Structure formats: C-alpha cells, structure tokens
Amino acid sequence: MSFETISVIGLGYIGLPTAAMFASRKKKVIGVDVNKHAVDTINQGKIHIVEPDLDMIVHSAVTEGYLKAVTAAEPADAFLIAVPTPFLPCEEGQVREPDLSYIESACNGIAPVLKKGDLVILESTSPVGATEQVAEWLANARPDLSFPQNAGNEADVNVAHCPERVLPGHVVRELVENDRVIGGMTAKCSERAIELYKIFVEGECVVTNARTAEMAKLTENSCRDVQIAFANELSIICDKLNINVWELISLANRHPRINILQPGPGVGGHCIAVDPWFIVSKTPDEAKIIHTARQVNDAKPDWVIDKVKAQIANFLTKNPNRTAKEISIACYGLAFKANIDDLRESPALNICQNIVEFFPGNIIAVEPNISASPITNCTLASLELAVESADIHVILVDHNEFKGINLQSDFVVDTRGILCS
Numbered sequence: 335m336s337f338e339t340i341s342v343i344g345l346g347y348i349g350l351p352t353a354a355m356f357a358s359r360k361k362k363v364i365g366v367d368v369n370k371h372a373v374d375t376i377n378q379g380k381i382h383i384v385e386p387d388l389d390m391i392v393h394s395a396v397t398e399g400y401l402k403a404v405t406a407a408e409p410a411d412a413f414l415i416a417v418p419t420p421f422l423p424c425e426e427g428q429v430r431e432p433d434l435s436y437i438e439s440a441c442n443g444i445a446p447v448l449k450k451g452d453l454v455i456l457e458s459t460s461p462v463g464a465t466e467q468v469a470e471w472l473a474n475a476r477p478d479l480s481f482p483q484n485a486g487n488e489a490d491v492n493v494a495h496c497p498e499r500v501l502p503g504h505v506v507r508e509l510v511e512n513d514r515v516i517g518g519m520t521a522k523c524s525e526r527a528i529e530l531y532k533i534f535v536e537g538e539c540v541v542t543n544a545r546t547a548e549m550a551k552l553t554e555n556s557c558r559d560v561q562i563a564f565a566n567e568l569s570i571i572c573d574k575l576n577i578n579v580w581e582l583i584s585l586a587n588r589h590p591r592i593n594i595l596q597p598g599p600g601v602g603g604h605c606i607a608v609d610p611w612f613i614v615s616k617t618p619d620e621a622k623i624i625h626t627a628r629q630v631n632d633a634k635p636d637w638v639i640d641k642v643k644a645q646i647a648n649f650l651t652k653n654p655n656r657t658a659k660e661i662s663i664a665c666y667g668l669a670f671k672a673n674i675d676d677l678r679e680s681p682a683l684n685i686c687q688n689i690v691e692f693f694p695g696n697i698i699a700v701e702p703n704i705s706a707s708p709i710t711n712c713t714l715a716s717l718e719l720a721v722e723s724a725d726i727h728v729i730l731v732d733h734n735e736f737k738g739i740n741l742q743s744d745f746v747v748d749t750r751g752i753l754c755s
C-alpha cells in the first residue's frame with residue numbers, strides 16, 4: 335500500500351523540514367502542532383524557525399496545496415512523531431532523566447485516527463525502549479487494532495524508530511543526502527519505513543531493530559560529546575601549562591590517525607548536551623566516560639567565567655584610575671555555535687548572562703545573526719564598535735564575521751582560538 339497522506343507530529347526544527355520534503359515530492363502532508371502560532375504561520379506559507387532554504391520549500395508546498403498545518407491529528411497513512419524529548423526537572427549534579435510526555439501526548443493524539451495498514455515512526459531522539467513504549471501506548475488506546483509486539487509481521491499497525499541526524503543549518507540538504515538508520519519493530523515495519531523514506535531520501539536506508547536504532551542516535555551524539563570534552567579538557571590543561579591549545583591540536587592532528595575536535599566555551603544546542611544523558615540515566619554504573627564527558631563540558635562555562643573575572647582584576651590592576659563600573663566588556667557571539675541564530679542551551683548566552691549578573695560595568699554583545707538582545711542590561715553592538723570601545727573582549731562563538739578580527743588589547747578571553755587562526 336502506498337503512502338498518499340503523511341502526517342508529521344511536531345513542526346519544529348526537524349518535523350517542519352521533514353513535512354516540507356514529503357510535500358515537495360507531491361505527497362499530501364498534514365503537519366500537527368500544539369503551537370497555534372506555528373500552525374498559523376505555516377498555513378500562511380511562512381516559517382517560524384530559521385533554516386536556510388526551508389522558507390521557499392514551505393511556501394511552495396503550502397501554496398500548491400500539498401502541506402497544511404493543524405492542531406489536532408487527522409487520519410493519514412503514516413505518522414512521524416518529531417516532538418521534543420527534554421529532561422525531567424532534577425537537582426543540580428544529578429543524573430538527568432528523559433521526559434517522554436511529549437511523545438505520550440503525540441500517541442494519545444494519533445491513536446483515535448489510526449487505522450489498519452498505518453505506519454507510525456518515532457523520529458524524536460529517545461532512550462532505548464521508547465519505541466516499544468510507543469507501541470504499548472498505542473495498543474492500550476486501540477485494543478481493536480493489532481501491533482507488532484503481539485502480532486509481529488501480521489500487525490495492523492507497523493511501528494519503527496528512524497532517528498533524525500541532520501545538522502542544524504544544513505537540514506534541507508542532509509535530510510535528502512544522509513543515510514538513515516531504520517529500526518523497525520519487525521522486518522515488515524522496517525520494509526514499510528524504507529518505502530516511506532525513499533519518497534525523498536537519497537542516502538542509504540540501513541535496517542536494524544528499534545533498540546539498536548535508538549542507541550545508534552545516542553551513540554553518535556555521545557561520541558561527539560566525548561570528543562569535545564577531550565578538547566575542552568586539553569584547553570584547561572594547556573592553560574595551566576602555558577601552551578597554546580589550538581597550536582597543539584593542529585600539530586597533533588597532523589598525525590594520520592588523530593583528529594581532535596576544537597575546544598570552546600562549552601557544549602550547547604538541543605542534541606549533544608542532552609542525548610548522552612539518555613544513556614547515562616539508563617546505565618549509570620556502566621556509562622562512566624559518557625557521564626564524565628557531560629560533566630567536563632557542562633563545567634567549561636564556569637571556567638570561562640573565572641577567566642573573565644581574572645581579566646577584570648588584571649585590567650583594574652593595570653588601570654588603577656578606573657573602577658569596575660567605568661569599564662566595558664564585549665561578548666562576541668551568543669548563539670550555541672557558529673553562523674546560526676539558535677540560542678538554545680547556548681553556553682555563550684549563559685556566560686554573557688552570568689557576566690551581566692556579577693559585573694557592574696557596561697556589557698555589550700555582538701551577535702550578527704539576531705536583531706534584538708535577549709539579555710536585559712546588555713545591548714547588541716556592531717563588531718566595529720565593540721572592537722574600538724570595549725576594555726575587555728570575550729570571544730564566545732567563531733562566527734565567520736569574527737574571523738580575522740584585529741584586537742589590539744591585552745585583555746582578551748578567546749574561547750574559540752579565533753585570534754590564533
């Protein structure tokens with residue numbers, strides 16, 4: 335049976351581009367989101383997130399009638415769940431547990447409209463076992479239908495996990511080109527899921543089971559987190575030993591089998607700083623390196639703040655006629671990484687916010703990708719103004735605009751090695 339109508343639940347950074355790609359292949363797509371503003375914006379042919387090229391694709395999909403957004407699920411042949419999986423609230427320093435309530439709500443929303451022959455795919459990054467949980471929630475809500483956990487290949491409704499792996503800023507290209515891990519609960523589920531993704535995916539669709547697919551996604555992001563933690567730890571060691579960490583890494587990377595990542599002010603975004611916890615919370619006694627990497631990366635912003643405090647003290651010692659209230663600090667970059675506008679879980683934003691809280695002087699931020707300052711008592715400034723006027727310079731993001739920056743100052747905290755490149 336082919337897929338004529340496809341529903342995507344959750345129209346955020348992954349769900350909306352995915353919905354738009356199906357629509358661009360002339361499939362009828364129903365996007366579902368609880369956010370009325372997002373739904374209205376999409377139905378006007380516009381987008382509520384920033385992602386290169388997505389606006390054009392959504393605009394033509396909506397105007398040609400292939401994509402519509404609604405706030406409650408409607409019948410479809412396939413349902414893709416792409417809702418957030420955040421943490422449950424927890425005390426500082428505790429292992430963070432995943433919050434599956436958005437996935438549960440999505441299941442409750444689609445259960446009444448499910449019919450024999452439908453396919454349900456969980457795309458949200460999830461702890462191991464979440465896909466089986468989805469199938470259980472759906473089975474409980476629809477005892478009249480059979481599901482893979484009981485009916486195997488004969489199930490009325492097929493269920494699979496197919497994690498998204500696209501890089502923010504490159505989503506439109508990577509959705510098409512990247513290979514997909516297809517974790518069906520049965521062979522039939524995987525077969526149906528491949529049929530669905532092949533509508534627009536040009537990468538290979540590689541089949542495994544649901545649990546391995548869940549773990550594959552968590553493993554990819556944990557691997558990157560561990561590698562960044564190694565670079566961040568090196569930066570702290572090198573600072574103590576008076577060695578330039580960026581020179582060191584570029585030398586070590588000349589070894590044919592070494593590829594060390596770059597240190598920074600910490601790890602941000604909604605993926606790499608989150609997903610490793612899903613492994614740690616499931617297997618706390620075994621996930622030692624993964625847990626330590628999270629702690630190393632989470633501690634880096636505090637280390638940067640200490641460096642800023644040291645530069646303030648240094649400045650005041652060398653300029654005894656000035657008081658802290660009379661000096662100014664410029665923070666370069668607020669986004670969670672280079673060349674995007676995304677402030678989610680951004681260490682740069684947190685560091686700047688923290689400086690505003692303890693420092694009585696003037697604080698400005700240079701963030702070329704946003705138009706209004708998200709921080710009270712911190713105004714946005716041009717790069718030129720910041721370079722000319724600030725007394726202390728804190729480089730937090732390696733945006734293209736900052737490369738080649740000429741800072742004639744002794745009072746600099748460069749967390750990205752911009753001045754060394």
Ligand code: SAJ
Nearest residue numbers: 499500501554555558595596598601602603605606670671
């Ligand atoms: N970072 C460093 N040093 C580096 C690389 C990154 O400090 O050498 C920092 C960045 O500044 C940022 C954070 O790490 O704060 C994460 O950035 P990122 O570019 O590594 O990853 P994301 O979060 O934008 O996207 C990741 C990708 N996963 C991997 O590369 C394994 C992407 O493919 C996933 O689809 C995405 O997570 C996701 O949605 O899970």
